[in-house]
Amino acid sequence: MLSVNDNGEGGIFALYSLLCRHGKFSLLPNQQASDEELSTYQHAGYSNRSVPASSFRRLPDRDKKSKLALLILVLMAASMAMTLGVLTPAISVVSSIEGLKVQSNDLNHRIMVALAGVLLLSLFVLQYQGTHKVAFIFSPVVLLWLLSIAALGVYNIMHWNPRIYEALSPIYIYRFFRLTGIDGWISLGGALLCITGIDILFTEVGQFSASSIRVAFCFFVYPCLVLQYMGQAAFLSKNFSAISLSFYASVPDAVFWPVLVIAILATVVVSQAVLSATFSTVKQCHALGCFPRVKIVHKSKWIDRQIYVPEINWILMVLCSAVTLGSQDTTRIGNAYGIASMTLIFITTSLISLSIYFVWHKGLALALSFFILFGTIELTFLFSSYIRILQGGWVPLLLSSIFLFTMFVWHYGSRKKYLYDQNHKLPMKWILTLGSDLGIVRVPGIGLIYTHLANGVPATFSHFLTNLPAFYQIIVFVCDKTVPVPFVPQKERYLVGRIGPKSYRMYRCIVQNGYKDVNENENEYDFENALIMSIAEFIQLEAEGGGSGTPDGGSIGGRLAVVKSSENFGKRFGISKSNGFEGTSSSSLNITSSKSATLLKLKMMYDEQESPEVKFKTRVQLTLVDTRYKDSFVKEEVMRLMEAKKFGVAYVIGHSNSKAKWNSPFLKRFLINIVYSFLRKNCRAPSIALSIPQTSLIEVGMNYTL
Numbered sequence: 001m002l003s004v005n006d007n008g009e010g011g012i013f014a015l016y017s018l019l020c021r022h023g024k025f026s027l028l029p030n031q032q033a034s035d036e037e038l039s040t041y042q043h044a045g046y047s048n049r050s051v052p053a054s055s056f057r058r059l060p061d062r063d064k065k066s067k068l069a070l071l072i073l074v075l076m077a078a079s080m081a082m083t084l085g086v087l088t089p090a091i092s093v094v095s096s097i098e099g100l101k102v103q104s105n106d107l108n109h110r111i112m113v114a115l116a117g118v119l120l121l122s123l124f125v126l127q128y129q130g131t132h133k134v135a136f137i138f139s140p141v142v143l144l145w146l147l148s149i150a151a152l153g154v155y156n157i158m159h160w161n162p163r164i165y166e167a168l169s170p171i172y173i174y175r176f177f178r179l180t181g182i183d184g185w186i187s188l189g190g191a192l193l194c195i196t197g198i199d200i201l202f203t204e205v206g207q208f209s210a211s212s213i214r215v216a217f218c219f220f221v222y223p224c225l226v227l228q229y230m231g232q233a234a235f236l237s238k239n240f241s242a243i244s245l246s247f248y249a250s251v252p253d254a255v256f257w258p259v260l261v262i263a264i265l266a267t268v269v270v271s272q273a274v275l276s277a278t279f280s281t282v283k284q285c286h287a288l289g290c291f292p293r294v295k296i297v298h299k300s301k302w303i304d305r306q307i308y309v310p311e312i313n314w315i316l317m318v319l320c321s322a323v324t325l326g327s328q329d330t331t332r333i334g335n336a337y338g339i340a341s342m343t344l345i346f347i348t349t350s351l352i353s354l355s356i357y358f359v360w361h362k363g364l365a366l367a368l369s370f371f372i373l374f375g376t377i378e379l380t381f382l383f384s385s386y387i388r389i390l391q392g393g394w395v396p397l398l399l400s401s402i403f404l405f406t407m408f409v410w411h412y413g414s415r416k417k418y419l420y421d422q423n424h425k426l427p428m429k430w431i432l433t434l435g436s437d438l439g440i441v442r443v444p445g446i447g448l449i450y451t452h453l454a455n456g457v458p459a460t461f462s463h464f465l466t467n468l469p470a471f472y473q474i475i476v477f478v479c480d481k482t483v484p485v486p487f488v489p490q491k492e493r494y495l496v497g498r499i500g501p502k503s504y505r506m507y508r509c510i511v512q513n514g515y516k517d518v519n520e521n522e523n524e525y526d527f528e529n530a531l532i533m534s535i536a537e538f539i540q541l542e543a544e545g546g547g548s549g550t551p552d553g554g555s556i557g558g559r560l561a562v563v564k565s566s567e568n569f570g571k572r573f574g575i576s577k578s579n580g581f582e583g584t585s586s587s588s589l590n591i592t593s594s595k596s597a598t599l600l601k602l603k604m605m606y607d608e609q610e611s612p613e614v615k616f617k618t619r620v621q622l623t624l625v626d627t628r629y630k631d632s633f634v635k636e637e638v639m640r641l642m643e644a645k646k647f648g649v650a651y652v653i654g655h656s657n658s659k660a661k662w663n664s665p666f667l668k669r670f671l672i673n674i675v676y677s678f679l680r681k682n683c684r685a686p687s688i689a690l691s692i693p694q695t696s697l698i699e700v701g702m703n704y705t706l
Contacts, residue, residue: 001198001202001348001352002202002205002210002213002214003210004018004352004355004356004359004360005205005210006018006485006486007040007485007486007487008205008209008486009205009486009516010202010203010204010205011202011203011204011205011277011280011281011284012074012077012078012081012203012281012344012347012348012351013074013078013281013284013285013288013515014486015074015348015351015352015354015355016070016071016074016351016484017484017485017486017515018355018359019070019351019354019355019358019359020484021041021484021485022358022359023057023060023354023358023359024060025060025066025067025070025071025358026067026484027067027068027071027411027415028288028289028482028484031454032454032455032510034495034510034560035483035484035512037562038483038485038488038489038492038512039489039492040485040486040487040488040489040514041483041485056357056364057357057358070354071290071411072404072408073347073350073351074347074351075285075290075404075407075408075411076343076347076400076404077343077344077347077348077351078281078284078285078290078403078407079399079400079401079402079403079404079407080340080341080343080344080347080396080400081199081203081277081278081281081344082278082281082282082312082316082399082400082403083340083395083396083399083400083403084199084200084274084278084337084340084341084344085274085275085277085278085312085316086316086319086320086323086399087320087323087333087336087337087340087395087396088270088271088274088337089120089123089267089271089274089275089316089320090116090120090320090323090324090327090333091330091333091334091337092267092270092271093116093119093120093123093264093267093268093271093324094112094116094324094327094329094330094333095267095330096260096263096264096266096267097112097115097116097119097264098112098245098248098329098330099245099247099248099251099256099260099263100112100260101245101248102245102248102249102251102256103256113324113325116324117321117324117325119264119268120317120320120321120324121317121321123268123271123272123275124275124313124314124316124317124320126272127275127308127313128308128310128313137265138269138272141262141265141266141268141269142266142269144262145262145263145265145266146220146221146224147224148259148262149224149225149227149228150223150224150227150228152228152231152250152251152259153224153226153227153228153229153230153231153232154227154231155231155252156231156232156234156235156250157227157230157231157234159234160234160235160237160238160239161233161234161235161237161238162234164230164231164233164234164237165230167230167233168230185380185384186384186387187384188380188381188384188385189335189338189381189384189385189386189387189388190334190338191381192338192341192342192381192384192385193334193337193338194225194229196337196338196341196342197270197341198345199341199344199345199348200273200274200277201213201217202348203277203280203281204273204276204277231250232246232247232250235249235250248260275313275316276306276307278312278316279307279308279309279312279313280307280516282294282309282312283296283307283309283515283516283518284515284516285407287482287513287514287515287516287517288482288484288515289410289411289414289415289482290407290408290410290411291406291407291410292406292410292679292680292682292683292684293683293684293685293686293688293689294309294310294311294312294683294684295309295310295311295684295688295689296308296309296518297309297310298518307518319399323336323395327392331391331392332391332392332395333392334392335385335388335391335392335393336392336393336394336395336396337396338381338385338388338393339382339385339386339388339389339393339396339397340396340400342378342381342382342385343382343396343400345378346375346378346379346382349370349371349374349375349378350371350375352370353367353368353370353371353375354367356370405675406679409671409675409676409679410676410679412671412676413658413671413672413676413679413680413706416658416672416704416706417452417656417658417704417706418452418453420704420705420706421451421452421453421458421459422453422456424459425453425456425457425458425459426456426457426458426459426461426462428457428500431457431499431500431504432500436501436503436504438465438471438504439465439469440465440469440470440471441469441470441471442470442471442472442473443470443471443472443473444472444473444643444644444647445472445473445474445644445647445648445649445650446472446473446474446476446532446641446644446645446647446648446649446650447471447472447474447475447476447649447650447652448476448478448531448649448650448651448652449461449475449476449477449478449652449653450478450479450480450651450652450653450654450686450690450692451477451478451479451654452479452481453477453479454479454481454510455508457477457499458477458654459702460652460653460654460700460702461477463700463701463702464652464698464700467700472644472650473505473640473644473647474505474507474640474641474644475499475504475505475506475507476506476507476508476509476531476535477499477506477507477508477509478509478510478511478531479508479509479510479511480511480513480690481510481511481512481513482513482514482515483512483513483514484515485514485515486514486515486516486517487514487516487517488512488513488514488517491562492512492562493511493512493513494509494510494511494512494530494531494534494562495509495510495512495560495562496508496509496510496534496535496537496538496560497538497560498538498542502633502637505637505640507535507538508560509531509534509535510560527691528645528649532641532642532645535641536638536641536642539634539637539638539641540634540638543633543634648696649696650696650697650698651687651692651693651696651697651698652698652699652700653686653687653690653692653697653698653699653700654686654699654700654701654702655699655700655701655702656680656702656703656704657701657702657703657704658672658676658677658680658704658706659672659673659677659703659704659705659706660672660673660705660706661705661706664706668706672706687699
C-alpha cells in the first residue's frame with residue numbers, strides 16, 4: 001500500500017488522483033492540457049505512455065459510467081472515513097474509562113458516560129485552539145503506551161501461561177474453525193478490531209516516509225501488539241470469567257492507575273489523529289468539488305498541514321456525543337467501528353488493484369492476483385462484521401449514507417452548473433465586434449471576474465454589461481481551479497494569458513491548486529499583489545517571446561505562461577508594509593485606493609464607528625522600483641497596470657439561482673430544486689470561501705436552468 005502514493009501522499013484521494021491522471025477516470029470539468037506540464041503531475045515509474053492501450057485500459061474513455069462508478073466508490077470510502085471520525089473518539093474514550101469497573105464494580109454507568117462526555121468535549125474544543133502547543137507529547141505518549149502494553153504482555157505470559165507462544169502456530173486457525181464452524185466465522189467481526197487503524201496510517205503517510213513507517217511498524221509496533229495479545233490470551237486461559245474486561249483485569253494492581261492514565265492519554269492521541277484525517281478528507285472532497293463550501297482554517301504557527309474545519313468539528317462532536325450516550329457499552333460501538341473500518345480498507349484495496357493496472361501499467365493478471373489475495377481476506381472479515389448490523393452496525397451505514405448523499409448531490413449540481421457555463425460562454429467574434437472599449441465606459445481600476453471556466457469568457461460578464469454598461473480599465477478573468485495533484489509548487493501556481501488584442505487590456509489568470517494545498521495568505525492584498533506581478537511578468541515574457549508557455553486547450557487569445565518559472569519574477573517590484581485599521585467582520589474599506597489623506601482618515605474613522613471589533617493590521621503594498629524596459633510598449637502597459645492598481649481592485653462574482661428544467665424527470669428536479677438548493681443556501685458563500693473582501697465585492701445575479 002505504501003508504494004502506491006501520490007508524490008509521497010497517501011489516502012483514498014491520492015489513489016483517486018493517480019487514477020484520474022493516468023487512467024483518465026477524472027470527472028473534473030475544467031481540465032486542460034497545461035495541467036500535465038506541472039512537475040508534480042507525472043511521477044517517475046508510474047506512467048508509461050508507450051504502453052499499448054488495451055480495450056480494458058480504454059474503458060474510461062468509452063464508458064462514462066465507469067468514471068461515475070469510481071467516483072461513487074471513492075465518495076463511499078470518504079463517507080466511511082468521516083464516520084470513523086465519529087466512532088473512533090467514542091470507542092477509544094469509553095473503552096479507556098471502562099477500566100474503572102475493575103476497581104469499582106458498582107460504578108454507575110451514568111458517571112462513566114459523564115466522564116467520557118467531558119473528555120470528548122475537551123478533545124473537540126482543543127481542535128479550535130490547534131494542537132501545536134501539546135503535539136510534542138504525542139510521540140512520547142504513544143511510545144510509553146506501546147512499551148507498557150508490551151511489558152504487561154510479557155508479565156502475563158510468564159505469570160499465567162508460558163506455553164502460550166504455541167498459539168503462534170497457524171495450525172490453531174484450522175482447529176479453531178473446525179471446532180466452531182459458522183460461529184467462528186461470525187466471531188471474526190470482533191477480531192478485526194485488533195487490526196483497525198491501518199487505514200489512518202495510509203491516509204497520513206505524507207507526514208512520514210514510507211520507509212520510516214515500515215521500520216517502526218515491523219520492528220516496534222507489531223511486536224508490542226503481539227506480546228500484548230499473547231499476554232491477554234495467557235491471562236484468559238486461567239481467568240476466562242474476566243473476558244469482558246480482559247485488558248484491565250490482567251493489569252497488576254500496583255501499576256493499574258498509571259496504566260489507566262497512559263491509556264486515556266493514548267486514546268486522546270489516537271482520536272486526534274483520526275480527527276485530523278477526517279478534516280483532511282473533507283478538505284480534499286471540497287477541493288475536488290464534492291463537498292459544500294466550508295471554512296478551512298490553517299495558521300502559520302500550527303503544525304505543517306494541520307487544518308481545522310469548524311463546521312465539521314462541531315457536527316462530529318454532536319454525533320460522537322449522541323453515539324456515546326446512546327450506547328450502553330463498547331460492544332455496539334465496536335460493531336459499528338468494525339463495519340466502517342473494514343469497508344474503507346476493502347475499497348482501498350480495490351483502488352490499489354486498479355492502480356497496479358492503470359497507473360503502474362502492470363499486467364491484468366497481477367492486479368487481479370493482488371485483489372484476490374487481499375480482497376478475499378478482507379471480504380471474509382467484512383461479511384462477518386455486517387452480520388452485526390442490528391447490534392449497532394446500522395450506525396455507520398446511516399451516517400455514511402447521509403455523507404455520501406450530500407457529497408454526490410453537491411458534485412452533481414456543481415457539474416451541471418459548469419456545463420451550463422461552458423455551453424453559454426461568449427464567442428470571441430462577439431467581443432471583437434465591440435472594439436477596444438467593448439462598447440462601454442472604461443473607468444480606472446482593475447476588475448477581477450471570477451469564473452469556473454478555464455477558457456472562454458463567461459456569460460456573467462455580458463450579464464453585468466447589460467445591466468451596467470461600464471467596467472474597469474483592466475479586466476482579469478480569474479479561474480481558481482483544483483488540479484488532481486496533492487500540491488502545486490508556488491512557482492507553477494499562476495498561469496497568465498491575454499484575451500483579445502493588447503488594446504482590450506483583458507487577461508486571464510488561472511490559479512492552480514492541489515487538493516491538499518491550503519491558502520496561507522494573511523489577507524487579500526497578498527493575492528492581489530501576486531496577481532499584479534504575474535500579469536506584469538507575463539507582459540514582459542510575451543514581448544520577449546519566451547517563458548514557459550503552454551497551450552491553453554482552446555483559450556481565447558493564444559497561450560498561457562507559467563510566469564513564476566522566470567528567474568526575474570518580481571525583481572522589478574518592491575513590497576512595502578503599512579499599518580491600517582481593519583474590521584474582523586471583513587467589512588474593511590480598501591484604503592489603498594484613496595489618494596486624499598483627509599478621505600483616508602475619514603474612512604478609518606468610519607470603519608472604527610461601524611465595526612466595534614476593529615483591529616490594527618499590516619497592509620502589504622506593491623510598488624514598481626525598476627522602470628527600465630527595452631520595449632516602450634511593455635513599459636507603457638505595465639505602468640497602466642500599476643496605475644489601475646492604485647485606484648483599487650474590485651471582485652466580480654456570480655450570485656446564482658439554480659433550477660431544473662420544468663420538463664426534467666422528478667428525481668432531477670428533487671435533487672436540484674430541493675436538495676442542492678438547500679445545501680447551497682446553507683453553506684458558505686463563494687465570496688467568503690475565496691476570502692474576497694466584502695467592500696470590494698460586486699455580485700452579479702445569474703439564473704441557471706439545469
